Amino acid sequence: xxxxxxxxxxxxxxxxxxxxxxxxxxxxxxxxxxxxxxxxxxxxxxxxxxxxxxxxxxxxxxxxxxxxxxxxxxxxxxxxxxxxxxxxxxxxxxxxxxxxxxxxxxxxxxxxxxxxxxxxxxxxxxxxxxxxxxxxxxxxxxxxxxxxxxx
Amino acid sequence: xxxxxxxxxxxxxxxxxxxxxxxxxxxxxxxxxxxxxxxxxxxxxxxxxxxxxxxxxxxxxxxxxxxxxxxxxxxxxxxxxxxxxxxxxxxxxxxxxxxxxxxxxxxxxxxxxxxxxxxxxxxxxxxxxxxxxxxxxxxxxxxxxxxxxxxxxxxxxxxxxxxxxxxxxxxxxxxxxxxxxxxxxxxxxxxxxxxxxxxxxxxxxxxxxxxxxxxxxxxxxxxxxxxxxxxxxxxxxxxxxxxxxxxxxxxxxxxxxxxxxxxxxxxxxxxxxxxxxxxxxxxxxxxxxxxxxxxxxxxxxxxxxxxxxxxxxxxxxxxxxxxxxxxxxxxxxxxxxxxxxxxxxxxxxxxxx
Numbered sequence: 047x048x049x050x051x052x053x054x055x056x057x058x059x060x061x062x063x064x065x066x067x068x069x070x071x072x073x074x075x076x077x078x079x080x081x082x083x084x085x086x087x088x089x090x091x092x093x094x095x096x097x098x099x100x101x102x103x104x105x106x107x108x109x110x111x112x113x114x115x116x117x118x119x120x121x122x123x124x125x126x127x128x129x130x131x132x133x134x135x136x137x138x139x140x141x142x143x144x145x146x147x148x149x150x151x152x153x154x155x156x157x158x159x160x161x162x163x164x165x166x167x168x169x170x171x172x173x174x175x176x177x178x179x180x181x182x183x184x185x186x187x188x189x190x191x192x193x194x195x196x197x
Numbered sequence: 198x199x200x201x202x203x204x205x206x207x208x209x210x211x212x213x214x215x216x217x218x219x220x221x222x223x224x225x226x227x228x229x230x231x232x233x234x235x236x237x238x239x240x241x242x243x244x245x246x247x248x249x250x251x252x253x254x255x256x257x258x259x260x261x262x263x264x265x266x267x268x269x270x271x272x273x274x275x276x277x278x279x280x281x282x283x284x285x286x287x288x289x290x291x292x293x294x295x296x297x298x299x300x301x302x303x304x305x306x307x308x309x310x311x312x313x314x315x316x317x318x319x320x321x322x323x324x325x326x327x328x329x330x331x332x333x334x335x336x337x338x339x340x341x342x343x344x345x346x347x348x349x350x351x352x353x354x355x356x357x358x359x360x361x362x363x364x365x366x367x368x369x370x371x372x373x374x375x376x377x378x379x380x381x382x383x384x385x386x387x388x389x390x391x392x393x394x395x396x397x398x399x400x401x402x403x404x405x406x407x408x409x410x411x412x413x414x415x416x417x418x419x420x421x422x423x424x425x426x427x428x429x430x431x432x433x434x435x436x437x438x439x440x441x442x443x444x445x446x447x448x449x450x451x452x453x454x455x456x457x458x459x460x461x462x463x464x465x466x467x468x469x470x471x472x473x474x475x476x477x478x479x480x481x482x483x484x485x486x487x488x489x490x491x492x493x494x495x496x497x498x499x500x501x502x503x504x505x506x507x508x509x510x511x512x513x514x515x516x517x518x519x520x521x522x523x524x525x526x527x528x529x530x531x532x533x534x535x536x537x538x539x540x541x542x543x544x545x546x547x548x549x550x
Contacts, residue, residue, distance in 0.1 A: 087370045087372075140465065
């Protein structure tokens, strides 16, 4: 039934009301579903390791540690210990340190990084993520690199 | 018995379906062979369901237990090794057949009006089949499958803005962890089966509605195309093909049982020679070809976007190629042959290198 001067018939009005209601109802359900599907995770701000485990490392040798869910690598160099997140910046494979070549290597797509974590060959688009190492008494403290902003 | 039949038909209307099958015809011409592949895929899919449910009885989807439970299936469970191997080989064959079915549809132009939706549901089934392969590959939780999953789930990240969320959704977080295994298990045994059943249903109903597509070259040549009845003539031929497939699957499973690598370790460096399964090799090799930067865009973003665009064109092909027997048809045929050659070359290259 359509009343004179009305743009809609009563049926059409009711139908759009119902479908609008259904769409709104189900889209409100979407929010908790999406929220639920992504678990919370925070990258650690720092990891503390006992010095004793890393004391007797030879020059240009490396040891692994856990950086949250990711592997980290501690590399012994002349100037001290360097720490990297041992994950390739290309497609997230775990890299390995090759002491003979003095390079990091990713076996997935033949990516190479030099001893400072700089990408030098293969597909990796960026250097390995570097972490800050600080030796304090009995502990090695490994931190995220703090980026200083320009004033 | 007859009484029961009548009683049953009266209540279900099942006789309509029987009558439909009795009347159903299949055109017979030089390309009839390509009508067998869809049914063959279904047979392989049923083998997957049965062997998959059997594996479910012993498999445990946790980081601690997954690899051990697969070792148990292979070494202790009676006939476990062959059930798992059949599951693996039937999956391989299913994926190969899906490729064949897809390309034959493309070359014979069976996607054209009025079969656009059939084509789109087919594309969805193709993606779901690959997703089955991808999620199933991680479940044994060995070194190589972990590395392949890390790369595979990281690929969407290169898509600007939404990519990172797809990666997080797939992994259940920033990284591949135990969450990823649980999630892949849920996808593999619950989400994907529900989806594939629904879409196979639509796909089959549409195929029945429109009947088999007759290639234009055949239609042009003859005024009347001979048909054979679906039952028994076509079905019996299909069954020959099906039995052959079952034989091939069991033989392959027996001669080349599914392998199982070393247990995965989330912190260990990726082992050398990591490769994805053969059906992803051509994409893997393509990704390798791109340099780290193209026109100041990261090379992998460029490659992934390119592949994505190709996928979208593929999906909406029936809306781009509308003219029956038009020039565009030939162009597409050549392009498909080129694509097949490209895929084969890249797969072999990826396999050898």
